[in-house]
Amino acid sequence: MGLQSMEMQKPAESWGLKIKSKTKMAPPCLGLFRPTVGQCCHQCTPESLRNKLGQNSLGGFRNILNINEKHTRYRGWLVRRMCCVLFVSGCKVFPSSVTNRVERVYQSNRVKEALAAQGEQGGDGQGQISLQTFLPLINTCISSGLLRFVGWLFLKMLASVFGSFQVNLNHLLALHKASQEGSRLVYVYVRQSALDCALIPLALFCHSLRVPYTICTVKINSRLLRMILQKVGVIFLLNGDVTEQEFEWDPLSSAVVTSLVRELLHEGQAVSVAVSAEPGQGGQWLARIRQLIKDRSVPDVSLVPVGISYNCEPPADPQVDIGLSSVVKCLLSLLWTRSWGSVRIDLAQPFSLKEMCDSGRCRVDDWLPLQDLLLPVILNNRSESANGRRRMSWLLPFHYASGHKPHPRDDLSIAVILHLLYTITSCKAVTSTSIVSSLLLHKHRKGVKLSVLCRDVSWLTEELLFRNKDVGFGGTLPKVVHYSLSLLAPHLVMAAAPSRKDPLILPRPSPAAAHHLSLQAQTVTHAFILEAVGACAVSAMLSDVAGSGVSSRVRSDGVDGDRVRGDMEFDVVLCQTELTNRALQLCHLLPPGFMPPCQSSLSFALDAVDSLVRCGILIMEEVPRDVPICDVWKREGAFSWTTSDDPYNSDSDCEELESRSYKITQPHQCPDLLFFLCSLPSAYLRSLCWATSALENVLSPLPEADFKTQIHCQVCDMARKKKMHYESCSEEAVHTALQTLIDLGVLLEEQQKGGVFLSVSPLFNSSENRQKLHRFISQYLYNYHV
Missing domain, CATH: 1.10.10.10 (Winged helix-like DNA-binding domain superfamily/Winged helix DNA-binding domain)
Structure with a gap:
């Protein structure tokens, strides 16, 4: 029976439910009851967590693109047509001037030392000419009138791009209180697209919070566009042919921007910066701020992690050059382009950077080079690897260390970067397209029926909520699945037999489609990384046993790609020690942002094995013994005690005296779940x-x-x-x-x-x-x- 292609506008009926197509379908509305995400780390910043408790009574979400007369002080027919203008004019604005800022920056010791190091004198003409290039950067300010106009323009533009722009209101009260108390707020987000740096100021502006000065690495060639954006707090670092790496390596440029950040924080301004897991991109700003606190130039700052979730990530490269003509073409193309879905912003609890760095709770004393952790295992076939954390010095540029190699004292700055990368990714909502992309890429790569996809979407959503991971969608299951498939349509192939109404859906076999689905599925991978590490460790042990041929109790018809052929029986006993060592070795290979930096690698590996027991993949093997395992009074040997203030102790530490063994359970869905988890990384x-x-x-x-x-x-x-x-x-x-x-x-x-x-x-x-x-x-x- 041949297959015929089926349009996205004609979905089939399955499960007795008909997914109704609509020409213009809004995303499912968000519910009001969600898991609380974005709280401070209870280990690294307990004081910040304690101070912010009770300030999160304001719950729910707000779509800032849906502005009506209720958001203004007026009512009437004319107000309904001018409600956006009235709303923008009523938002509170904190204008800032640049009085004496240039002089204060030029007279700072950092700038003078940088000039002296280059062989230039402060009063020399050549030095003054060199400093003149930084005048537009230093003179960046916030004009109240222009800010309201740009805010109105962005609201209108985003309304034609996104179906909704949701803001999580859970931590807004804490931000308002911190702003009223005079705290210096620094908003930190993970760099995804050029649109990121505009969404955060717009969300804060619409909630009458101080609009931050935004550090922007996008190259804009139009002088008019640069001048306008510099009047609303956008600090452009790059100009001409200078790259971000070249800008950071220049000592004078680094000294000027460090002094500029110091002056902005002294003025009580908020700052917005982006971090990235790529080498030397973004983390230097947090290192600068930490150095200012260490030098007592700034008393303290409150870091605010910001998670930005796209249903369909905008096709924008943050490193490309943007001219006025490209902006005009982009705005005109929005009139007939398809919607990019919805976007959601989660503002986490602010926490004290000084508390995190000075309290000693954020430990970095066990960090080791990766070659010290894994090379003895790889080359010498050792079963046990060193217990420590992988040092990722490349997150900071070299010039922050002495000489050309990073110094161990910079590990604390790297720990802050890793902590923020993990926190930002954790507080990001999982979108419906992320769930569908993850299922198609990691479970149903060769195709899945629509009814099975609906069932798996429901299952995966429940698993995410069970792990206290928030989802950025709501509504009925048919609407959620149809909306996700409509956004992912360019990257999917849908087909149906003429006699059947249940279509077949599979990813399009192209690099662009696979890359897009992989980007969308990253939040799901992050949510299940604990189980994924444990599942990969189990898979590694099973492959060793199957390859050795010593056990006939491991039987299968084989694995064909991502699908299991035939019945599989995993009748093999897995030692806890070996399983933990395999998980620990995989932990060392993980990229930054997946593991919580305040947890030891050994503790994470133990929790990874325990998580497989909780989700039903492993069961404890019953070993006959004279003394029951629960009879601790008759055990041989002494008790082992751990200090209560050790942050690396785990609930599984008490199992060192009695090594456990595990077997894989035999439910029907166990192999599918195991292979799904193995496929995530x-x-x-x-x-x-x-x-x-x-x-x-x-x-x-x-x-x-x-x-x-x-x-x-x-x-x-x-x-x-x-x-x-x-x-x-x-x-x-x-x-x-x-x-x-x-x-x-x-x-x-x-x-x-x-x-x-x-x-x-x-x-x-x-x-x-x-x-x-x-x-x-x-x-x-x-x-x-x-």
Whole structure:
């Protein structure tokens, strides 16, 4: 029976429910009862958490694009047509001037020392000419009239782009109180698109909070557009052909912007900065602010993590050049382009940066280089790895450390960056497109019926809510699924047999579609990372047992891609110690932002194994013994005690005397759930495997950009040959994999006259050692074929 394509506007009836199509369908409305997210860390900032408790009585959500006469002080027919203008004129604005700011910045010790280091004198004409280039940056201000006009314009523009712009009201009272008390607020968000830096000021402006000065790394060539945005608090760092890395490496530029941030905080202004997991992008701003607090130039700041969730991420690159003509074309194209879905902002609780850094609760004393943690395991076949955290010094630019190598004292700044990356991702709402993308990419890659997809969406939503993860949608299941499929339509293939009304849905086999679905599914991966690490550890042990052939109790008909063929029986006993070691080794490989930085890796690995018991994948193996396991009075040996103030102790620490064993349960859905969890981190791990294989064909040393380009091309060729797993060949995935190889010592960074060069280390010039590394990584991929 042949398949015929089916339009998205003609969904089929399944489960006795008919998904009704609409020409213009608004996203499902959000419910008012959601899990509370975005609270302060109880370990690193307990005082901030205690002070903010009881300030979160204001709940629910607000769509700031839905403005009517109720949001104004007036009523009537004319008001209903001018309600947006009246609303904007009624919002509270905190204008700021630039009185003596230029002089204060130029007279700061940092700027004088930077000028002296360059051989320039403060009164020299050459020094004055050099400083003149920073005048537009320093003179950035907030004009109340222009701010209201730009706010009105953005509300109108976003109304034609998004179906809704939801703001979580849970922590707004805490922000209002902190602002009234004079706290210096610093809003921190994860860089996703060029639109991010505009959404946060707009949300704060609509709720009468102080609009922050926004640090922007987008290049805008139009002088008129730059001048307008600089009057509403946008600080443009880049101009001309200067890149962000070149700007950061310039000592004078760094000194000027550090002094500028100091003056803004002294004025009581709020600041908005972006962080990123990419090397040296964004984290330097938090390091600057921490250094100001350490030098007592600023008493303290309150950091506010901000999670921004897109149903359909805007196609914008934060590093591209933007001109006036491109902006006009973009605005005109909005008249006939499709909607980008909805966007939601979650403002977390503000917490004290000084408390986090000075209290000593945020520990970094167990951080070790990745090669010290994993190389003995990889090359010497050791079963146990070192207990510690992976040091990620590359999150800060080199010039923040002494010389050209990061100093251990900068680990605290890196810990703050990692903490914010994790917190921001945790407070982001999971959208409906994220759930559908995750199911299609990690569970039903070869296609799924609409009725089965509806069932799995309901199941996955319940699992997310059970883990206290908020979802950014509501409404009936048919509307949620139809709305998600309509947004993902360009990246999906839908087909139905003529005699059946239940369509088949599968991802489009293209790199663009796989990359888009992978980006959407990241929030789901983050929510299940604990179970995913445990599942990959189980998969690694099962592959060893099956490969050794010593156990006939492990029987299966094989694994074909992402689908299980035949009946599978996992009748094998797994040792807790070995399982924990496998999970611990995988923890060291994870990119930044997945693990909570205030938890030790060993504790996270123990919790990963326990999470599989909670979700029903593992059960404890009953071992016959003379003394019951619960009879602690008759155990041999003494009790083991742990200090109550140790932040790294785990509920599983008491199990060190009695090593447990586990078996995999036999319910019908257990293999499907196990393989779904194993597939969640597979895109990154597969990219790491492919990058390792590609090292054989690269001649080194090469400039860093050329080296990454060659590896990226080879990884793309591997994906094209396999005609699948295109999400593993994205530029971001390859760059993250290469950074892991640098931390492992597989690649060496050398500073030469032409810049940074990359080369394969002598230890891994041997094909045998590369194969050992490849086997170590691929053990966590249950469906990896060499």
